[in-house]
Amino acid sequence: NAGVMQNPRHLVRRRGQEARLRCSPMKGHSHVYWYRQLPEEGLKFMVYLQKENIIDESGMPKERFSAEFPKEGPSILRIQQVVRGDSAAYFCASSPVRPEDGQPQHFGDGTRLSIL
Amino acid sequence: GNSVTQMEGPVTLSEEAFLTINCTYTATGYPSLFWYVQYPGEGLQLLLKATKADDKGSNKGFEATYRKETTSFHLEKGSVQVSDSAVYFCALWDSWGKLQFGAGTQVVVTP
Numbered sequence: 014n015a016g017v018m019q020n021p022r023h024l025v026r027r028r029g030q031e032a033r034l035r036c037s038p039m040k041g042h043s044h045v046y047w048y049r050q051l052p053e054e055g056l057k058f059m060v061y062l063q064k065e066n067i068i069d070e071s072g073m074p075k076e077r078f079s080a081e082f083p084k085e086g087p088s089i090l091r092i093q094q095v096v097r098g099d100s101a102a103y104f105c106a107s108s109p110v111r112p113e114d115g116q117p118q119h120f121g122d123g124t125r126l127s128i129l
Numbered sequence: 130g131n132s133v134t135q136m137e138g139p140v141t142l143s144e145e146a147f148l149t150i151n152c153t154y155t156a157t158g159y160p161s162l163f164w165y166v167q168y169p170g171e172g173l174q175l176l177l178k179a180t181k182a183d184d185k186g187s188n189k190g191f192e193a194t195y196r197k198e199t200t201s202f203h204l205e206k207g208s209v210q211v212s213d214s215a216v217y218f219c220a221l222w223d224s225w226g227k228l229q230f231g232a233g234t235q236v237v238v239t240p
Contacts, residue, residue, distance in 0.1 A: 017172075046227060055218060056173070058227040069226055104172060106228075117161070117222045122172040 015040065017107050017121035018087075025127045026095050034090040034124045038107030044068075045088040046118055047080060050102040062088060092126075100128045131156045135219045135231035142209055142238050150204040150234045152193075152219035162186075162195055162202040163220040163228070173218065176204075214238045 018037040026032050038045050043064055048056040049072075061069040062082040073080065077095075082088040092099055102125045106118035135152040142148060154162065161180045165173040177186030182197035191206045202219060219231040 048228075048230075055230040055232040056228075058229070061226050072227070116175050116178075117163075117224075118228060120165075120173040 017042075017105055017119050019103075019105050019121035019124050021124060022122065023125050023127070025129060027129050028096055029094050032092040032095050032099070032126055034092075034103050034105075034126070035087045036090070036105030036107075036121060037087040038105075039119055042107035042109050042119070044108045044110070045082050046106040046108075047088075047090050048104045048106065050104060050123070052101070056104060059090075095126075095128050097128045100126055102126070131160065131221055131223060131229045133219050133221050133229050133231040135217075135234055137232070138216075138235035140234060140236045142236070144211055144238055144240055145208045146238075148204070148206045148209045148213070148236065150217055150219075150236070152202045152204065152231060154200050154202065154219075154221050156200075156221055156223065158223060159197075160221045160223045162193075163222065164191070164193055164202070164204050165218040165220060165230075167216045167218065167233070169215075176217070209236070209238045211238045211240055 020035050045062045047059040050056045058072040060073045060080045077093045079091045102123045104123045105121045108118045132155045163178045164176040166176045167173050177188040179186040179195035185194045193202050193204045214237050216233045216235045218233045221229045
């Protein structure tokens with residue numbers, strides 16, 4: 014049973030370009046969460062999605078950032094017109110409707126975004 | 130709102146030393162508490178958990194006890210190894226939605 018898959022593992026963009034980060038949740042998981050980890054900091058919640066719906070985006074910057082989790086395919090975190098401050102590790106986590114194994118969320122290995 | 134505070138690092142120890150990482154929380158209700166570990170270049174792995182007051186979570190020699198009276202969930206290990214070098218995160222979950230993380234504590238174990 015594959016875990017949460019994120020790609021790419023590393024992404025380099027120049028200022029002003031767009032970054033698209035993908036997350037495929039674990040099989041059977043319908044909830045996806047995105048977190049950002051700035052250098053030397055902890056993980057900060059960004060957005061919580063269920064299939065085709067955004068449930069909580071209270072941690073998402075109001076501009077340039079968007080997320081989706083379509084009916085088919087992976088969840089996408091999109092950052093438009095990237096700036097140096099967007100350099101961070103972006104982690105995706107997933108969960109089933111009712112976590113039953115004691116783990117509220119399972120994490121992917123992250124995408125490390127570097128802005129030149 | 131909910132929050133988690135953990136001691137700052139880095140914590141540098143010699144092999145076989147005793148490790149304690151303090152974690153306190155603020156929350157309404159009775160959240161579940163977790164410790165996650167992050168090895169260099171990797172994602173987060175669940176280390177241990179506790180879902181109610183006085184529960185003790187344990188795994189790989191690490192332990193933490195959910196103390197409601199002091200709102201704490203300190204992580205301990207009696208004898209660390211070089212392979213325990215990592216960043217440790219305390220986290221809180223209120224049974225819905227996001228996890229609330231502490232800032233992380235880097236642990237460096239030297240031979």
